[in-house]
Amino acid sequence: MIPYGKQHISTEDIRAVVEVLNSEYLTQGPAVPAFEQAIENYTGAKFAVAVNSATSALHIACLALGLTVDDWLWTTPNTFVASANCGRYCGANIDFVDIQSDTYNLDPIALKQKLEISRRHNLLPKIVVAVDFAGQSCDWKSLRSLANEYGFFLIEDASHAIGGRYLAKPVGDCSYADITIFSFHPVKIITTAEGGMTLTNDELLAKKMRRLRSHGITRDPAEMIKPADGPWSYQQIELGWNYRMTDIQAALGLSQLKRINEFVAQRHHIAKIYNEALKNLPLTTPYQDPDAFSAYHLYPVVLHDPSKRLAVFNTLRAANIGVNVHYIPVHTQPYYQSLGHKQGNYPIAESYYAGTISLPIYPQMTNDEQDYVIQTIKNALS
Ligand SMILES: Cc1ncc(COP(=O)(O)O)c(C=O)c1O
Known part of the structure; x- marks a missing residue:
């Protein structure tokens, strides 16, 4: 099977992980702060x-x-459920904003319209989570100006986008978002097996997130609520979780990060070949916003005739090509429908979903593999 995405593990990566396994600390050691x-x-x-x-x-x-x-x-309906579920974990209500028809990212114009209506009803959001879908940055300039005007926080879900750039600056620099997050799942740009990261330029937010990932505990006397009992003291000052990354994972991430620019360049190379080879077929290849340099986590095409999607998908899968679909709009998931969200509410996300197929893209994809994918999709559409 040619998968839609997969990790690339080098002997260097393996050496880095083994080094941690042979060391004193498997977790809470030096590799995590070094990776950070x-x-x-x-x-x-x-x-x-x-x-x-x-x-x-x-x-x-x-x-x-x-x-x-x-x-x-x-948040956007065109994302993995986690971008919405995070709000539910906090007991908050979730609503969605439709996407742009070219980038498939959350649409600032639709957002502004919804904000205007919501302001009249005193129902403005506290947080908007916008996703850099497929690795391409959202229109962060517009999102920031709306956040300032209407007074909400911005989380950039850059799970797909480490290694990309927006207005020539690296994704994750938090020029526009209050907090940016990355995913290091194996299909993403770099991996730690499972893993993630939050980024911010706000020291207080960073301190709070450090506590929350580790039970709400602090060892910093300045943060303690009552006098320390002694040098062994730690105090739990709020409710937190065990969300810590291990040193084994961090060592892998640190080693992978050395090759990130190579990985992204290779993804661009593959995308360029697809763009050229597929340009005369009845499908839309991914539009690239000139403000963004995508990390190309995904290569989603949209068939002009969505009624052919199932057959084309099945043909590719039968040919051992592990195509996938990103994303089933979150508001159409049974859980979100049970909360009152309805099919038909976000027509652009729904019409995009109806025709889309994600083709394989990953750094180690060979020319032969890509030729085979291209030929098979050409045959399937002819
Ligand atoms: C946009 C987006 N957000 C969040 C996640 C969750 O990532 P993780 O698997 O690291 O929890 C994913 C994973 O696929 C994703 O694609």
């Missing part, structure tokens, strides 16, 4: 907090921004 520091250097963000998944990262980001019961979190 390397991500700070790479992105330009002031503070990075490593966790055990992007889902955990989204959860502690929402908590740190004070999201609670009766608040509203808005």
Whole structure:
């Protein structure tokens, strides 16, 4: 099977992991802060907090921004369920904003319209989670100006987008978002097996997220509520979780990060070949916003005739090509429908979903593999 995405593990990566296994610390050792520091250097963000998944990262980001019961979190329907679930973990209500028809990212124009209506009803969101879908940055300039005007926080779900750039600056530098999060799941740009990261330029948010990933415990006397009992003292000052990343994972991430620019360049190379080879077929290849340099986590095409999607998908799968679909709109999931969200509410996300197929893209994809995918999709559409 040619998968839609997969990790690339080098002998260097294996050596880095084995080194940790042979060391004193499997967790809470030096590799996690070293990985955090390397991500700070790479992105330009002031503070990075490593966790055990992007889902955990989204959860502690929402908590740190004070999201609670009766608040509203808005996100895009064109995402993985985690971008919405993080709000539910905090007891908040979830609503969605439709996407742009070219980038498939949350649409600032639709957002503004919804904000205007919601302001009249006093139902403005506390947080908007926008997703850099497929690795391409959202229109963050517009999102930031709406956040300033209407007074909400912005979380950038950059699970797909480490290694990309927006207006020539690295994704994750938090120029626009209050908090950015990354995923290091194996299909993503770099991997720690499972893993995630939150980034911010706000020291207080970073401190809070550090506590929340580790039971709400602090060892910093300045944060303690009552006098320390002694040098062994730690105090739990709020409710937190065990969302810590291990040193084994961090060592893998640190080693992978050395090759991130190579990985992204290779993804661009593959995308360029697809763009050229598929341009005369009855499908839309991914539009690239000139403000963004995508990390190309995904290569989603949209068939002009969505009634052919199932047959084309099945043909590709039968040919051992592990195509996938990103994403089933979150508001159409049974759980969100049980909360009152309805099919038909976000027509652009739904019409995009009806025709889309994600073709394989990963750094080690060979020319032969890509030729085979191209030929098979050409045959399937002819
Ligand atoms: C946009 C988006 N957000 C969040 C997540 C959750 O990531 P993780 O598996 O690291 O928890 C994913 C995972 O696929 C994702 O694609």
